[in-house]
Amino acid sequence: MSISSTPVAQFTVWDYVVFVVMLLISISIGVYHAVKARGQQSNSQFLLGGRQMTAVPVAMSLTASFMSAVTVIGTPAEVYRYGAIFLLFCISYAIVSIVSAEIFLPVFYRLNITSTYEYLGMRFNKTARCIGTSFYIIQTVLYTGIVIYAPALALNQITGFDLWGVLVATGLVCTLYCTLGGLKAVIWTDVFQMGIMISGFLAVIIRGVVVQGSFERIWNISYHGGRLNFWDFDPDPLRRHTFWTIVVGGSFMWTAVYGINQSQVQRYIACKNQCEAKLSLYFNMIGLWITAICAVFSGLTMYSIYYQCDPLTAKQVRAPDQLLPYMVMDILRDYPGVPGLFVAAAYSGTLSTASSSINALAAVTVEDFITPHITFSDQKLSWITKGLSLMYGLICIGMAALSSLMGSVLQAALTIFGICGGPLLGFFLLGMIFPCANSIGAISGLAISFILTLWVGINGQVYTPLPDHTRPLHLSIAGCLFNITEPLDPVTGSPWTTINPVTELNSRPAIADTWYSISYLYLSPLATVVVLILGLIISLLTGGRENNVDKKLLITQRDLMCCFCFADTSDHSEVKDTKEKLDETANRGKENLTFSHQELNFSEKRDHILVTTYL
Structure with missing residues (x-):
């Protein structure tokens, strides 16, 4: 075990074989759908699968799309350091699934649109549509590049996996099957990759239970180490994770993903009828629960193994996201191919997220920037869309390469991605709820909200929150069987001796301990509420909307009262x-x-x- 001086194992030939097989199967799915639709694939079929998809594969694709390698690697590390309170996100997932299925889906589905942001053009004007699309393109390209790069770096430093070889290989594979097979290839590849992700988690959990002797031992160690901290009802908004920040803030954040984000909406509106679309969201909720439970228990397993010798504090790893790869190479070293399965699971998350993003980016570009201005035949439009998929795939690979030069900006980029969702959610809700809202009020509210949350989010990275709100739970190095010359702070990864709390606190502005320290999960609800309040006020001050709004563009009483599959079964x-x-x-x-x-x-x-x- 790693509490001794035994070095962590490196990849074997069988591990590489398992990883390469995963990539080849992903490519073959794209080639299969390209050959199957040869000469018959219209643009609608490429982007929406001909609107003939069924609930189960779409649900698995919805789950895989945002369960990226950051989730596979990062969530267990989060649980290891901060406890199993992360499991409360399951409550948020339930709320989000119901809201998306019963409120947002009926509006988008009856409009029969391809791009989510077409709604903004119908409800407000062309400017609103272009702004919404531009927001989406910028944040998605940035986020996708980071999703490709960040796990590659973590795995490279632990497993010895070649960084740039994996970056280029996974990026090209993803781009290839997106360009060849369209949405059907993306969805069915997501189904395969979702299975690989769950298999990777199970391999870690099963081996961990064997190493520890029983599930009960893992649970007891986690309990005595304070990791079973499910019910923390502290209302302090500065606390990073509590019941309220996760359930309230997390619900807003994930609603911005599943309710209005093109990558997700494009999948469930591709279902052959509204009942199937709603079922896909509810099945997706179950998939999210399974993924969260597996990730949380992987984190508890990791804590039970290293609770007496924290690899981060002991300088065995450089960053928290390397903890799970470190444990995999530690406890699975005697099982050739199994570490490769875990890496395949991590990169399946990367492929599913990147492919969803590439397909959605091509869709919004065609629907919002090309077809409103230039008319093409359906065949030419299909080729243009495929070309855009290839272009965006290469851009995301380039963004991944650029991410390697950013250093600390990586965290800032992830924060920017998070705070873009809140203003956009408020933008859509303003149009769907208030008939009197006009384009001036909506765009003004969006701009002010975005500037506010961007200001808070970036300064939250510059002025780190107080240790009382962010310091991990107790981590020990008392059981390490090797010399530790310079222990590291588990929060920053820097030597303890380089931190001067008095100097840091004296140089902080007073606002840094309030606004800048607010939990990142509250940025989304803050942004949404600002858009709704300011957008409504400015709309009323500028005369409101002169013409009546088409009821199809609003959330109606029927949408709220008709539950599950009874509202509409249009096929x-x-x-x-x-x-x-x-x-x-x-x-x-x-x-x-x-x-x-x-x-x-x-x-x-x-x-x-x-x-x-x-x-």
């Missing part, structure tokens, strides 16, 4: 089949043949739809 496939029947009939007819008020019965469960067509 994209039926609309598509009807259109194809009309086209076939028209081709057989004469040039002057006119169809007037043809009634077609879509199904026994739906009303007749009146279709008028002139040939």
Whole structure:
């Protein structure tokens, strides 16, 4: 074990084989869907899978899309250092799934849109649409580059995995299957990668239980070490994680992801009917629960092994996100191929996140910046979309390379990504809830909210919160069997001797201990509320909206009262089949043949739809 002087193992040939097989299977899924749709893939099929997807694969894709390698590696380290309170995010996931399924989904689904930000153009104006899309593109490119780079760095320093080789390989593989197969390839690859992620967690947990002798021992050590801190009801907003920050702040943060983020919305509106779309969100909730439970128990397992010799304090690792890879190479060294499975799990998270981002970036660029201004045939538009997928994939690889030069800016970039979601969530809610809101109020509220949260978020990185609010739970090095010459602070990773708390506190402005120290989870609800309040006030001061708002653009009482699958069962496939029947009939007819008020019965469960067509 690592409490001795025995060095941690390095990768073997079998570990590389397992990792390469994972990449090859991902590519083959993309090639399969490209060949299957050869010559028949329209732009709608490329971006939305022809709107024929079913609930289970979409649910697994939704879960995998934001369960990145940062989650696979970072969450167990979070639990190891701060305790299992992270599991309270399961409550947030339930709230978010219900809100997304019963409030946001009906609005987006009945509008039959491809880009989420089309809504902003319908509700406000073209400027609002362009602003929303630009926000999304900037934050997604930045975040995706970091998601590709950060885990590669952590794994490189622990396992010896070649950093740049893995960066380029995973980036190119992801770009290739996105460009070839479109959304169907992305979703089915996410399904495979989700299975790999769970397998990686289970390998760690099962081996940890064997090493410790029983689940009960892991639980007891975690309990006596204060890691089972589920119920902390401290209302202090400066505390990093409490029941309130996770349930309230976390719900707002994840609603901004699952409710309005293009990467997620694009998946569930690709379902063949609204019932399947809602089911995908509820199944996704179960997937998030399973992932969170596996990640939390991996963290508790890690604590039970290293509770007497913290590798971070003992300088065996350089950063918290290297703790889990360190443990994998430590306890699984005698099982060739299993460490490779864990690395495949981490990079499956990277691939799923990057592929979702690339596909969504291509979608919003086409729908919001190209088709409103230039008309192309469907075939040409499909090729343009594939070209954009390739371009964005290469940009994300370049962003990953740029991330290697950023150093401390990496954390700032992640903070910027987090605080963009809150203003956008308020932007959408303002339009959906208040008919009187106009474009002036909405854009003004968005701008002020973004500047406020950006200011708080960046300064929160410059002036680190007080130790009382962020210092990890107790970590010991009393059981280490090797010499430690210069213990490190587990918060900063720097030597204890270099920190001068008195000097640091004297140089801090007073606001640093209040606004700048607010929990990062409260940035999203703060931004959302600011947009709603200021946007509504400015809208009323500027005369409100002159024209009546189409009820399709608003959250209606029916949306709130009709739960689960009973609100609407409209089927994209039926609309598509009807259109194809009309086209076939028209081709057989004469040039002057006119169809007037043809009634077609879509199904026994739906009303007749009146279709008028002139040939």
